[in-house]
Amino acid sequence: MADVQLAGAWRAKVVTLFPEAFPGVLGLSLTGKALDMGLWALETIDLRPFGMGRHMNVDDTPAGGGAGMVLRADVVGAALDQAAEGTPQDRAEWPVIYLSPRGKPFDQAMAQRFSTAKGMTLLCGRFEGVDERILHHYDVEEVSLGDFVLTGGEIAATALLDATVRLIPRVLGNQTSTEEESFSDGLLEFPQFTKPAVWNGLAIPEVLQSGHHGKIADWRRAMAERLTKERRPDLWRAYCARHNRDPVEDQEQ
Ligand code: SAH
Numbered sequence: 001m002a003d004v005q006l007a008g009a010w011r012a013k014v015v016t017l018f019p020e021a022f023p024g025v026l027g028l029s030l031t032g033k034a035l036d037m038g039l040w041a042l043e044t045i046d047l048r049p050f051g052m053g054r055h056m057n058v059d060d061t062p063a064g065g066g067a068g069m070v071l072r073a074d075v076v077g078a079a080l081d082q083a084a085e086g087t088p089q090d091r092a093e094w095p096v097i098y099l100s101p102r103g104k105p106f107d108q109a110m111a112q113r114f115s116t117a118k119g120m121t122l123l124c125g126r127f128e129g130v131d132e133r134i135l136h137h138y139d140v141e142e143v144s145l146g147d148f149v150l151t152g153g154e155i156a157a158t159a160l161l162d163a164t165v166r167l168i169p170r171v172l173g174n175q176t177s178t179e180e181e182s183f184s185d186g187l188l189e190f191p192q193f194t195k196p197a198v199w200n201g202l203a204i205p206e207v208l209q210s211g212h213h214g215k216i217a218d219w220r221r222a223m224a225e226r227l228t229k230e231r232r233p234d235l236w237r238a239y240c241a242r243h244n245r246d247p248v249e250d251q252e253q
Helices: 002-007 029-036 073-084 108-115 132-137 154-165 176-180 213-231 233-242
Strands: 010-016 040-046 096-105 119-123 141-144
Touching: 010 073, 010 154, 029 040, 029 154, 040 073, 073 119, 073 132, 096 154, 108 154, 119 154, 141 154, 213 233
Parallel strands: 010 040, 010 119, 096 119, 096 141
Antiparallel strands: none
């Protein structure tokens, strides 16, 4: 069963100095079950064996001086060559990503794009990062997790993979949940409630208990719009432009 699934399954290859960081949390819950079922596959490529000399050095001092160390072009190149074996050359079919604070900020649209590729290669940096020539030679796309600096690319790669893998058909049991959640229509998600009906004197909004699906849908959309307008003016403006709405109108109903 697993082998049959794997034949055409979405594949991730992660080039890292710390292969033991994977699958990490990706091995748990829904992404972990999907991995076990062969709905996607994960391969790590350890940078260390490609290192130079007796000490298998993977890094060296920056050209031009300065603090820290940089991952060597020849070492990273050899690892990327190995990762490329058996993968499509076309970057649309198989993106090659370097996790980097200089990259394009990761978002749901990117996760969508990656999830429809055949798979992808992720290069995790360490120290001051990788030799710039690697990025040009291998036509690497730089992707950032956000405006902060991590010590390595592994956490960023894990986050990117989690967001991407959950969009692969059948990874989440309930497919409609990806259509309604935050960002799917450019809006943040409406507030969620569950049992008990009253907790600490706080009741669940009446409309949600009305059983009236139309009213519930209206309420949820109004709440999603209000939250987006309040918290993310950037998303709100883009949403209004797409829906021919005036971003300063009162969206209350
Ligand atoms: N000198 C670099 C930072 C290196 S941090 C700079 O100033 O841009 C070491 C590694 O951590 C990077 O090579 C990258 O792979 C990873 N990393 C750090 N912050 C990241 C972020 N916000 N998004 C994705 N990867 C990040």
